[in-house]
Every structure is written in C-alpha cells, then in structure tokens.
Amino acid sequence: MAYKILKKEEIAPSVHRMIVNAPDVAKAAKAGQFIILRINEKGERIPLTIADFEKDKGEITVIFQEMGKTTKQLAKLSEGEFLEDFVGPLGTPADIRKLGTVILVGGGVGVAPIYPQAKAYTRAGNRVISIIGARNKDLLILEDEMRNASSELYIATDDGSKGHHGFVTDIMKRILDSGDKIARVVIIGPPIMMKVGTEVASPYDVEILVSLNSIMVDGTGMCGGCRVTVDGKTKFTCVDGPEFDARKVDFVELMNRLAMYRNEETKAVEKYEEECRCGLH
Amino acid sequence: MQEIHGEKAGKSKKERTPMPEQPAEERIKNFNEVALGYTKEDALAEASRCLSCKEPKCVEGCPVNVDIPGFIKLICEEDFSGAIEKIKGTNALPAICGRVCPQETQCEALCVLGKKGQPVAIGRLERFCADYERQQGVQVPEVPEPTGKKVAVVGSGPAGLTAAADLAKLGHKVAVFESLHKAGGVLSYGIPEFRLPKEIVRQEIDYIKQLGVEFKPNYIIGRIKTLDELCDEFDAVFLGTGAGLPSFMGIPGENLNGVYSANEFLTRVNLMKAYDPEYDTRVRVGKHVVVVGGGNVAMDAARSALRLGADEVSIVYRRGEDEMPARREEIEHAKEEGIIFRLLTNPVRILGDEKYNVTAVECIKMELGEPDQSGRRSPVPVEGSEFTIPADVVVIAIGTSPNPIIFKGSEGLEQNRRGTVVADEETGATSKCGVFAGGDVVTGAATVISAMGAGKKAAKAIDEYLKEK
Ligand SMILES: Cc1cc2nc3c(=O)[nH]c(=O)nc-3n(C[C@H](O)[C@H](O)[C@H](O)COP(=O)(O)OP(=O)(O)OC[C@H]3O[C@@H](n4cnc5c(N)ncnc54)[C@H](O)[C@@H]3O)c2cc1C
Ligand SMILES: Cc1cc2nc3c(=O)[nH]c(=O)nc-3n(C[C@H](O)[C@H](O)[C@H](O)COP(=O)(O)OP(=O)(O)OC[C@H]3O[C@@H](n4cnc5c(N)ncnc54)[C@H](O)[C@@H]3O)c2cc1C
Ligand code: SF4
Ligand code: SF4
Ligand code: FES
Ligand SMILES: [Mg+2]
Numbered sequence: 001m002a003y004k005i006l007k008k009e010e011i012a013p014s015v016h017r018m019i020v021n022a023p024d025v026a027k028a029a030k031a032g033q034f035i036i037l038r039i040n041e042k043g044e045r046i047p048l049t050i051a052d053f054e055k056d057k058g059e060i061t062v063i064f065q066e067m068g069k070t071t072k073q074l075a076k077l078s079e080g081e082f083l084e085d086f087v088g089p090l091g092t093p094a095d096i097r098k099l100g101t102v103i104l105v106g107g108g109v110g111v112a113p114i115y116p117q118a119k120a121y122t123r124a125g126n127r128v129i130s131i132i133g134a135r136n137k138d139l140l141i142l143e144d145e146m147r148n149a150s151s152e153l154y155i156a157t158d159d160g161s162k163g164h165h166g167f168v169t170d171i172m173k174r175i176l177d178s179g180d181k182i183a184r185v186v187i188i189g190p191p192i193m194m195k196v197g198t199e200v201a202s203p204y205d206v207e208i209l210v211s212l213n214s215i216m217v218d219g220t221g222m223c224g225g226c227r228v229t230v231d232g233k234t235k236f237t238c239v240d241g242p243e244f245d246a247r248k249v250d251f252v253e254l255m256n257r258l259a260m261y262r263n264e265e266t267k268a269v270e271k272y273e274e275e276c277r278c279g280l281h
Numbered sequence: 282m283q284e285i286h287g288e289k290a291g292k293s294k295k296e297r298t299p300m301p302e303q304p305a306e307e308r309i310k311n312f313n314e315v316a317l318g319y320t321k322e323d324a325l326a327e328a329s330r331c332l333s334c335k336e337p338k339c340v341e342g343c344p345v346n347v348d349i350p351g352f353i354k355l356i357c358e359e360d361f362s363g364a365i366e367k368i369k370g371t372n373a374l375p376a377i378c379g380r381v382c383p384q385e386t387q388c389e390a391l392c393v394l395g396k397k398g399q400p401v402a403i404g405r406l407e408r409f410c411a412d413y414e415r416q417q418g419v420q421v422p423e424v425p426e427p428t429g430k431k432v433a434v435v436g437s438g439p440a441g442l443t444a445a446a447d448l449a450k451l452g453h454k455v456a457v458f459e460s461l462h463k464a465g466g467v468l469s470y471g472i473p474e475f476r477l478p479k480e481i482v483r484q485e486i487d488y489i490k491q492l493g494v495e496f497k498p499n500y501i502i503g504r505i506k507t508l509d510e511l512c513d514e515f516d517a518v519f520l521g522t523g524a525g526l527p528s529f530m531g532i533p534g535e536n537l538n539g540v541y542s543a544n545e546f547l548t549r550v551n552l553m554k555a556y557d558p559e560y561d562t563r564v565r566v567g568k569h570v571v572v573v574g575g576g577n578v579a580m581d582a583a584r585s586a587l588r589l590g591a592d593e594v595s596i597v598y599r600r601g602e603d604e605m606p607a608r609r610e611e612i613e614h615a616k617e618e619g620i621i622f623r624l625l626t627n628p629v630r631i632l633g634d635e636k637y638n639v640t641a642v643e644c645i646k647m648e649l650g651e652p653d654q655s656g657r658r659s660p661v662p663v664e665g666s667e668f669t670i671p672a673d674v675v676v677i678a679i680g681t682s683p684n685p686i687i688f689k690g691s692e693g694l695e696q697n698r699r700g701t702v703v704a705d706e707e708t709g710a711t712s713k714c715g716v717f718a719g720g721d722v723v724t725g726a727a728t729v730i731s732a733m734g735a736g737k738k739a740a741k742a743i744d745e746y747l748k749e750k
Contacts, residue, residue: 024505038462044553044561045462069561085462087499217553217562220460220501221684222525223545227536234529234536239686253536256637260538264563 002082003037006059012139014066015109016075017051023058025088031120032094032113032211032243035060036219038085039073046070047216047238049113050089060088063112063141069268090219091242094211096120099183101127103175104150105168105197107189108134111142113211114188118149127151129182131171137162169197176204184209187246191258195251208246212237214257229253295398298327300405305617309587312474312556315614316380324409328356331401334393339403342391344734345371349388349403356406362417365410372407373446374439374733376415376481379408381472382730385609415484421491425452430747433458433515435502435687438466439729440720441521442489443736444743448519449492451744456515457494460501460686463552466523468729470552471544473581475588476611479551507690508716516750517715517743520702521736524681524721530573534631535677539565539639543578543678550585567674570594571642573628574678575605576726580612582676583620595621595670597628599647599660625649625660629667631675641669683722701725709739710746717743 007019025035034049052061066072077083094117102121106114111132121128128149133156134140140155140162147153154171155163164171168189176182184207187197194210201208214226214237221239228237229250235241301317302308308315319327331353339349348367355364368375382388384404392400430453434441437459445455463469465482490496502508502522511518527542529535541549546564549555553562570586572579575598583594596615598605601624605612616622625647632641646666649658682700695703695712702711702718709717719735721727 024500028505042554042560044563085499087460087462087501089504090501217545217548218461220504220525220686222460222527223548224527224529224542225545229536234531253637257536257538259636260565261563268561268563 002084003086005077005079005081005083008077008079010075011063012134012141014075015063015139015141016066017061017063018074018077019059019061020083020086021058022060022086022088025086026053026055026058026060029053029055029060029089030093031096031116033089033091034219034242035062035086035088036090036216037062037074037083037087039070039077040084043073043084044070045085045217045219047090047213047219049211051112051115053116060086063109065109068265069272072269072272087219090238092239094120094186094243095209096124098125101129101180101182103172103182103185104128104130105172105185105187105189106130106132106146107168107193108139109141110189110193111140111146114186115142115145115149117186118146122149122151126183129175130154131156131168131175133157133163133168135159167193167196169193169200172197173200176201176206182206186210186243191251191255194246194249195255198246198249198251202247209243210246210249211242212244212249212254213242214254215260228257297330297399297402298323298405300402305614305619308475309584309618312588314478315475318412319405319409324356324406325359327402328353328406330394331357332393338391338393339388339401343388344728344730345737347371347388347407352410353401353403353406356410361410361413365414368407368410372730372733373443373737374485374729375407376411377439377468377477377485378730378733379404379406379411380477380481381608383608383728387730415481419484419488421488422450424449424493427454428452428747430454430516431456431514432743432747433511433518434521435508435511435518436466436521436523436720436722437464437486437496438521438523438720438732439468440523440722440732440736440739441466441519442486443733444519444521444717444719444740445494445736446489446492447737447740448743449489449494451740453744453747455494456497458497458500458502458511460499461552462498464496464498466521470548471578471581473547473551473585475584476581501686503686503689503691508687508694508713509690509692512713512715516747517717519709519736519739519743520687520711520716520718520722521720521732522684522687522722523732524683524701524726526682526684526700527677528680528682529677530628530679532628532630534633534639537631537633537639538637539567539633539673540631540675540677541565543572543574543582543676544681546582546676547578547585550589556585556589564589565674566590567672568592569670569672570674570676571597571628571670571672572676572678573597574680575600575607576678576680577607577611579676579678580607580615580620582678584611584615584618586674586676587618587620591674593621594619595623597623597626597642597644597670599625599627601625601649623670627660627662628675631672632669639673639675640671642672642675643667643669681721681726683725687722699725707738708742709735710742715746717746
C-alpha cells in the first residue's frame with residue numbers, strides 16, 4: 001500500500017503544500033479533520049490537517065512546516081514518490097452550521113487548517129471574517145485562497161511587512177469591540193497564540209473554538225497519548241477533538257505535553273541534518 | 282504404546298522437560314525471544330510423558346479443543362508434520378498459541394499428570410510442532426471454488442485473522458480492514474518481541490494472504506467507511522475490533538509527561554520499534570519505572586521498560602500475587618529479571634515538577650476485606666499507609682474496553698453498558714443483520730485463543746448465513 005505524491009511546492013520558506021493520492025480518504029474527508037502519515041517503514045506517524053480535498057479526483061492536500069526530522073524528510077520528497085502510510089480522515093469534523101457571522105483566526109501554518117473551514121462556513125451560508133497572520137509577509141500562506149473563501153480578509157504580520165503591524169488577535173479584538181454580532185470565533189495556530197486569543201476573546205459573549213495539536217500516535221483513540229484536559233476532564237484530542245471549547249482547555253498542560261520529547265527531537269534533527277550533509281539522504 | 286508412555290511417566294518423568302531460555306541477566310539487555318524452544322530431544326522426552334488418556338481432560342480445557350493426545354502421539358512417532366496437521370485441524374495459529382496461551386488455566390490445568398506432579402507441557406509441544414513446520418516451509422492448502430460471496434472482516438487481531446482464514450478456505454472472498462498500518466492486532470502492537478517474535482506474526486499473516494485474503498491497512502471503519510456502508514458492499518461482515526481503548530485511573534497527575542497507557546507505551550515500543558535507534562518513534566526511557574496493574578499487559582510493559590534500560594522497574598498491584606491475572610510463566614520471568622512486585626498497593630496520585638514531568642507516585646497500602654457477593658475478597662485501602670515511590674515513567678495497565686469508533690454509522694448494532702458488542706455466544710450474530718462479532722470486542726479484554734475460537738465459530742455461522750441468503 002503506498003500513496004503517491006502528485007504535487008509538491010514550497011509556498012513559503014520551509015512551508016510546503018503536498019497533494020497526495022488517497023481516494024478513500026478524500027471521499028470521506030470533512031473540514032476540521034486530519035490525516036496521519038508515515039514516510040517509510042522506520043518513520044514515525046505524524047498528524048497533518050486536511051487543508052483541502054477533491055473527492056472526485058481522490059486527492060488530499062496537506063500543508064506542513066519544516067519543524068524536525070520527519071517534516072524535513074517529508075520536504076525532501078518529490079512529486080511521483082510515495083508515502084508508506086496515509087490514514088484518515090481522523091478526528092471529529094468541525095461543527096459547521098449556519099450561525100450568522102463567524103471570525104476565523106489563523107496564525108502561521110494554522111492558516112492551513114483554517115482554509116477548509118472558511119470554505120465550509122461560507123458554503124453553510126455564514127458571513128466569514130478571516131484574519132490570517134505570520135511573522136512576516138514571506139511566511140504568510142494561502143492569502144488568495146483565503147480571500148476567495150471569506151467575506152472579509154484581514155492580515156497581520158509581527159514585523160509589519162504586510163497588513164496590520166502586530167498580532168491577529170489585535171484585529172480580532174477590534175472586530176469584537178465593534179459591536180457586530182459575532183456568533184463564533186475559531187482560532188487555530190501555535191498553542192501560545194490559541195491561548196492568548198482565547199484570553200482576549202473570553203470576555204465577549206461569543207463561542208470560541210480552538211483546534212488542538214497534541215502529540216499523537218495512532219489517531220484512533222487507542223493510545224491516549226493525545227490526552228488533554230478540557231473542563232477538568234481528560235479528553236483524547238484525536239477522537240473527542242481536535243476542536244474544543246477554548247475557554248475550557250488547559251493550555252498550559254497542552255504546551256508542557258508538547259515539549260515531552262523536545263531533547264530527543266533536537267538530537268534527531270541534528271543527526272538527520274548531519275547525515276544529509278554527508279550525502280546519506 | 283499407551284502402557285509404555287504410562288510406565289515411563291510413572292517411573293521417572295514427574296517433572297516436565299525444562300524450556301531452554303536466555304539467561305535473565307542477558308535477556309534484559311535485548312528484545313530477543315526469552316524462551317528458545319524445545320529441541321527434538323526435548324520434545325520427544327516431554328511427549329513421552331503423556332498418558333494418551335482415553336478421555337483426555339486436557340482437551341476440555343482448551344477453548345478450541347485441540348486433539349492434544351493425538352498430536353502428542355504423533356510427536357512420539359517423530360511424525361512432526363502429522364502432528365502439526367492435527368493441531369491445525371482446530372487451531373490456525375499454533376506458533377502463537379503455543380507461546381502465549383495461559384496454559385496453566387486451560388489445557389494444562391486439567392492434565393491428569395498435574396494431580397500428582399507436573400502436567401504435560403502441552404503449550405511447549407504445540408510450539409515445537411509449529412516451529413518445526415515453519416522451518417520446513419508452510420504448505421498452502423488448496424482454496425476451493427469461489428462461492429461469489431464477499432465478506433468484510435474488520436480488525437486483524439486473532440479473531441479477525443481466524444475468521445478470515447476460515448472464510449477464505451470455504452471459498453468466500455475476504456477483505457480485512459485494519460486501522461493501523463500493520464495487521465495482527467495486539468499480536469503486533471501489544472505483545473512484545475521477546476515473548477512473540479513479530480516474524481511469526483508476519484508469517485501467519487502471509488499464510489492467510491496466500492489463501493487469497495486481501496488486507497486493507499490504514500482503513501478505519503467508522504471514519505473512512507461506516508459499518509452501514511460495508512453492509513451494503515459485502516454479503517456479511519465480521520467485527521473483530523478488539524478492546525483497544527485504554528482505561529486510566531482518574532487520579533491526579535495522570536496527564537503528566539511520562540505517564541503512559543500501556544497501549545501507548547507498548548505501541549511505541551513494539552509496533553513503532555522505539556527501542557531501535559534506527560526508527561524515528563520515541564519513548565521516554567525511565568530510570569525508575571512504575572507499572573500499575575497485574576495482568577499480562579503489566580508484565581509486558583514492565584519487562585519492556587527494563588529492556589529499554591531502566592534502572593528499576595516495579596509493578597504496583599492492588600491485590601496479592603495469587604490474584605494476578607497474568608500468565609504464571611510471565612510472572613516468573615518478570616521476577617527472574619528483577620522486576621520489583623509491590624503487591625496490595627494502589628496509586629492515589631502522581632506527582633510532578635514544574636515542567637509537568639513525573640517525579641513520583643504516591644501509593645497506599647491495601648488489605649483484603651470481607652468477601653463480596655462474588656466471594657472474592659476485594660482490596661480496601663489501609664488508612665494512613667501512604668508512601669511515595671520515585672518514578673520518571675509510569676505505565677497504567679489496568680485494562681481496556683472496546684473502541685467506540687466502530688459504532689459511528691452502524692445503525693442497529695446493539696452494545697452493552699461496558700461498551701462491548703452484544704453477540705450470540707455460539708454464532709457471533711449481532712443485532713444487526715449480516716453482522717457477526719467475536720473476540721475482545723464482545724467479551725472485553727480476554728485471550729488470544731478465545732478470540733480465535735470466536736472467529737472460528739463466527740466463520741462457520743457466516744458460511745451458513747451466506748448459504749441461506
Ligand atoms: C491534529 C493535528 C494537526 C496538525 N496539522 C498540522 C498541519 O496541518 N501542518 C503542520 O505543519 N503541522 C501540523 N501539526 C503538527 C505536526 O504534526 C508536527 O509539526 C509534526 O509532527 C512535527 O514532526 P517533526 O518530526 O518534523 O518534528 P519534531 O522535532 O519531532 O517535533 C516538533 C514538535 O512537533 C510536535 N510533535 C512531534 N511529534 C508529534 C506527533 N507525533 N504528533 C503531534 N505533534 C508532534 C511537538 O510539539 C514537537 O516538539 C498537526 C498536529 C496535530 C496534532
Ligand atoms: C500487552 C498485551 C499482552 C497480552 N498477552 C496475552 C497472552 O500472553 N496470552 C493471551 O492469550 N492473551 C494475551 N493478551 C490478550 C489478547 O492479545 C487479546 O485478548 C486478543 O488479541 C484479542 O483479539 P481480537 O482479535 O479480539 O482483538 P485485537 O487483537 O485487539 O485486534 C483488533 C484489531 O482491530 C483493529 N480495529 C479496531 N477498531 C477498528 C476499526 N474501527 N476499523 C478497523 N480496524 C479496527 C485494531 O487496530 C486491532 O488491530 C494480551 C493483550 C495485551 C494488550
Ligand atoms: S491452543 Fe492453547 S489452550 Fe489449546 S492446547 Fe494449545 S496451548 Fe493449550
Ligand atoms: S490429560 Fe495430560 S496425560 Fe492425559 S492426554 Fe492430556 S496431556 Fe496427555
Ligand atoms: S493519538 Fe492515540 S488516542 Fe489519540
Ligand atoms: Mg518527530
């Protein structure tokens with residue numbers, strides 16, 4: 001069983017879009033779900049959000065950022081090559097209904113999971129205000145796609161090289177302050193951004209959802225490695241989520257759990273890059 | 282023949298032939314198989330102890346009723362091919378059962394020799410025959426004419442594998458859907474290499490593939506397709522999805538870094554080979570490891586942790602050693618390897634540092650109270666007996682229940698309060714037309730051989746159902 005890489009491009013420095021042939025996954029995919037892939041027999045299983053899907057063509061798009069060994073190795077693969085394993089769609093689909101006006105906030109590669117939601121919320125008849133951001137304009141992804149999928153699009157960069165100089169959450173606050181009736185805010189990005197965004201939005205009378213990214217193995221509820229605390233109770237992100245009521249999430253625990261293998265991960269990257277330099281890969 | 286056996290056993294063979302093993306101090310440094318298997322001489326010596334009873338009690342103890350005196354007699358005659366054929370008449374996975382069956386509570390528990398001395402080492406002999414066959418190269422039986430019927434098997438553990446093999450032998454077209462990337466269920470992700478080499482599991486699966494069974498890994502029923510959709514596409518469905526959902530204790534500190542479910546710990550180690558630096562998956566190697574539980578799963582986790590390089594591994598169990606549900610042999614092996622047993626002890630909370638890393642487990646001593654309705658004395662905490670055990674890795678091995686994912690999109694599939702699928706004991710028939718189930722998904726966590734037995738019965742019932750359909 002192997003899954004062919006149909007297309008691959010670098011859409012921002014160290015951020016790649018990959019289209020994979022996986023007809024069964026594509027047929028069942030819904031916004032908010034993810035896949036788990038494994039590059040080869042010795043590889044680890046890593047989750048990536050389904051950034052787009054074409055049911056008829058049997059294609060799944062993922063967008064990933066080079067972080068450590070596996071994503072760097074993934075970035076080196078070319079069109080026409082194969083992934084050993086590609087399983088999905090995993091996770092409970094996002095709860096997308098007609099609500100009125102929704103704000104979608106995406107930071108960094110978090111824009112990738114926001115994109116299918118923007119399309120789905122729009123299709124469900126919502127007014128979709130999207131806010132996307134990155135550290136600088138070069139790192140900003142999916143700007144055109146997001147503009148097409150949203151009613152309004154705002155941009156923020158940390159260094160001010162494009163759009164608002166500052167954070168996506170600043171824009172979100174401004175909209176919430178404007179008095180417009182907002183039914184829901186969805187925030188997806190690095191945990192610290194989701195945590196801060198949640199704190200900013202919490203005082204308002206608005207539903208807040210986040211999509212969590214805890215460390216996973218199987219993605220089917222079998223290992224419990226992805227557990228998070230929500231409303232004081234243990235939940236498995238891969239089956240109970242990844243989307244949760246943001247006000248109830250224990251972000252500090254999440255961030256600490258994400259750091260569990262940090263030392264080993266650093267070593268793995270160093271070793272991998274050393275091997276690459278020696279021409280072993 | 283019978284007398285000769287009887288005489289021999291009566292004279293000198295009270296004790297069973299020992300199993301050659303890797304010495305404890307060596308094996309704790311590797312993941313290779315602990316028990317090395319009988320030589321031909323060992324097997325002949327052990328087989329000669331069997332009395333060839335006319336009404337063999339041992340057979341009653343085996344959930345699939347292997348013809349035990351029959352195959353042992355063939356061993357005595359040095360007809361090892363005949364012996365394995367006899368076993369395979371009722372048991373499709375003898376290399377596995379010979380290694381992992383809890384023989385001391387099944388076949389060997391009822392062997393007459395056990396009354397005065399030690400029972401015949403039936404499991405070891407079964408393993409010997411299966412290993413002999415594997416060395417010779419396994420014969421693939423002829424597959425009968427296709428019936429034109431299609432059966433979906435969900436889950437590739439022992440229940441699913443057995444059902445798939447039997448259905449294929451009856452000429453039905455079988456597809457096995459497995460959510461993980463590798464087939465085998467607990468045999469692949471749970472039971473460690475040192476107890477059940479994965480090469481054996483692979484060979485058994487290859488054999489089933491040669492019967493024409495199609496394996497579909499990375500295929501989660503309830504996600505990619507629902508059970509209802511499978512019912513539309515196939516003439517019948519067998520559910521062998523096991524009991525893969527880990528239970529936690531619900532005590533404070535359970536989400537600290539370094540606390541694993543046994544499923545996660547063992548999946549990382551076995552399926553993902555975290556012990557091999559060539560593989561990318563990691564597992565935290567503890568200095569002080571605490572494993573909570575008293576079953577096979579706990580023993581496997583503890584012994585794996587030791588092999589990963591832990592300095593000290595202890596098992597914390599709330600009852601006494603006699604109540605431990607693990608196979609006797611594994612308890613003995615664990616002790617030989619230096620695993621510390623802290624019995625009548627229960628964790629009350631897990632302590633950590635500011636980075637959320639585990640530092641210790643606080644436990645309380647237990648004592649056995651008055652017998653409850655079932656007559657079992659249940660453990661009660663001894664007030665004020667709390668103490669802490671330093672730990673940087675904690676593995677929770679207190680049980681599992683069926684993964685509910687299969688119920689998504691399965692109209693009319695009845696389940697029990699415990700989350701198990703309701704199925705007829707004899708046929709595996711569920712409340713949903715054309716859907717049969719067996720193994721841990723029906724019984725809750727049980728044994729390899731009982732899952733296989735259920736797969737076998739269901740295959741027969743499915744065949745009858747398809748004939749009538
Ligand atoms: C539901 C979900 C959806 C995700 N979607 C995307 C996406 O669309 N695009 C994207 O770029 N990233 C996504 N991620 C994160 C992505 O899985 C990690 O970046 C990736 O696993 C890092 O692997 P690595 O070996 O390259 O880096 P490593 O150096 O091994 O890890 C870098 C960091 O990633 C996290 N991580 C490591 N292993 C895992 C794992 N098995 N599961 C989850 N997180 C892990 C840890 O915080 C770690 O510190 C998602 C994560 C989850 C849980
Ligand atoms: C660590 C450990 C050690 C053990 N040791 C012993 C022992 O020594 N002796 C013994 O007799 N028993 C032992 N057992 C118990 C024994 O392994 C189980 O009772 C047996 O494997 C159950 O078989 P099964 O086929 O019902 O399920 P499983 O072996 O659990 O297989 C079920 C399979 O179904 C798959 N699946 C689940 N849901 C889906 C879905 N929705 N779609 C597709 N696939 C799905 C799973 O991924 C899995 O591969 C042990 C168990 C464990 C965990
Ligand atoms: S299958 Fe298991 S219980 Fe039956 S005879 Fe073999 S070892 Fe004993
Ligand atoms: S009961 Fe014991 S001695 Fe008798 S046939 Fe069975 S294995 Fe042999
Ligand atoms: S990743 Fe294993 S239970 Fe969620
Ligand atoms: Mg990694």
